[in-house]
Amino acid sequence: MLINNWYVAAKSQQVNREKPLIVRMLGQNFVLYRTPEGEAVCLANTCCHRGGSIGRGELDGAGCIGCGYHGWKFNPQGRCVEIPALGKDAKIPKRARVDSYPVEEHFDWVWVFLGDLEEDERPRIPATEFPEYHDKENWRVVSMEFDADVNWARGHENSLDSAHPAFVHASFGRRSAPEVQIVPLVPNAFMGHNATRQRVPPKRSQISADIAKLVSEKRGKTTASTDSYLAGISHRIDITREGNIRQVTVSARTPVDPYNTRVFAHQARNYLLEEEHDEARREGIRRAYKEDLDVVATVEPKFVPRSMAHQLLVEADQMETAFRKVLIEKVKQGWEIDFDRLQDEGRFRHYSIPSPARRKDPKNWVHPVVPTTFPR
Template identity: 35%
Template sequence: MLINFWYVAAYSEAVNADRPIKVKMLGQNFALYRDSAGVARCVSDICIHRSASLAGGKIKGDCIECPYHGWQFNGDGQCTKIPSLGIDGTPPPRAKIDGYPTEERYGLIHVFLGDLPAEERPPIMAIEEYGQEGWRCIHLEYNWKTNWERSVEAGLDPAHAEFVHTGMKFAGSDAEYIVPPLDVKRLEWGAEQSFDLLTIAARGDLEKIKPQAASVNAFAAFYGPTCTATKLTLAPGQKVIQYMFETPVDEFHVKKHLVSARTVNLDPGYDKAMNQTNLFVAEEDRIIIEDVDPAIYPESNSKELLVPADEQIAVYRDMIAEWEARGWRIDTRKVAEDRGRVGYAIPCPARREQGNWVLDSTPMLPASRGEETKAVA
């Protein structure tokens, strides 16, 4: 799992000023709440006093209050009150927890988990169609029991659809079947590719607009380690775009937040049918991906044989290796070894400027390791 990227923590509507909620991301727990101005706040969940869960506490103005002894922390992580010190007591400088930048877009709360300053942070995946006339956007959330990298790669794979998804023309058995040459364009924080693809027939209420598999122009991209976009042009003016924000819960569980945009059947009455189709397709993928072993792909790509159809996956693995080489990958084995014995916090931006923290930063792999895993297709 990688720090220094934006991750979706929750739907905007799930976080209010009544009570905090607990969210697990990158193997650590966080407390989310809204301050008195309605701004979504995210802090490390461990109270640095006696390790209670802050998410089990209360919201007091701009602060979250620990349920154990009433210590209060603001959204930046600074302790503002320690009741046992008395009304005039001043919390010591070391009384602070990690507080993380947040942004709300597309009905989702995005949290920056890492210590990069604002000017160096990668962007949140853009959804230009969101809220625009002529587009209908809907949400869907579900969980997979798998490693996040395997999950993301499933969305970048043009060769799997014929074998995994019901209703494809060839089902992998026709001599005509071939994956066309791919033109992968590498970007600063990801890569994009376009190709022609035979997509599955629509189901239920949507069957009348796409009763059988049809050739469409497809666009697939990844932005950062956990966000993907799949754009399908069914016919002139008829588009469906699937924006997926994946949040690693831990090494072997991932929460998937889908924003599905379309120019067809804009009536909200079709939303249920669209998401039924989305879930049907996702379930076919899930059955395969959850059964992949090893769940974590090998450190060397020589242990898996990639072919030209895997070109974007090879680029994805290259970029993961580059981000790992910067020292951004969590040492999950060390974290697992210390589970229940040592409390860690994903480092926040304030750690670049302040020292004397109670909790240690989450252990990270050395900053040159990723160069060993370069992929070839």
């Protein structure tokens, strides 16, 4: 799992001014809430006092949160501003603070930057890459979330993979046309790549009832444009069928821990815009994710191998290969959490995902930074 990346922590509507929300990412707990002005805040959830769950506490209505154990009050920057047991005028120790992480909201998702990079060094969120989400006149969006017991990188590779639909997805893969068109990959501005391929569409009898009425039996090829982005371990898949029938799926996967992933997905369509068609789309997405996750849950090893030579990737796996290269590069930059060491050493001491404030002041923290597999 990588630090120094943006992850979707929650849907915007889940984060409010009344009740803190505890979210698990990268094997750690975080607490999210909003200030009275509506700004979303994300803090490390483990209290620097005696390890209490800050998110079990209460919001004070003035932008601070009191820890659920002894009420130490933290501001949105993670600074402790009050220690009730010491009285109102007590001097607050410098080390009384927890990490506070940068937050942005895009597509009604709360994105959190879990790392300590300066703003211009961070992977860019593909905020500009989903205009369909905002165009309510011409597009209709359905949204879903899934919890899956698969590794995040394995899950992401599956989304980029054009060779599996013919074998895994009965409703849109075409068993009789399994070839993957080899195309030049185009790097995008989001530490990922685009592949735009033509493929043979499924037979009309394969596809779900609503859209089947819109397409003819003998139709031209479908264009599938897939973008992979590092931020949010996300992607955009833009499918254009005959007659400019389009469907754009943007999804992000948040590593809950090495073995579990939470998927956030939006799908925009430019056909059958009425609400009554939403459920059929949701059903299609649910079915496709289940088919994918059932396969990915059974691959071995559970994680992406550390060397390209440990599996036999072929030319049709070009997007997955490109993603692995990006991963390897980031691992070598010291972005990968050393989970084994953390499991061991973390039994007696809490380790935290570093936040940007650590850059300016690396001392005066109770919780040290999580170990990484390569030096940073």
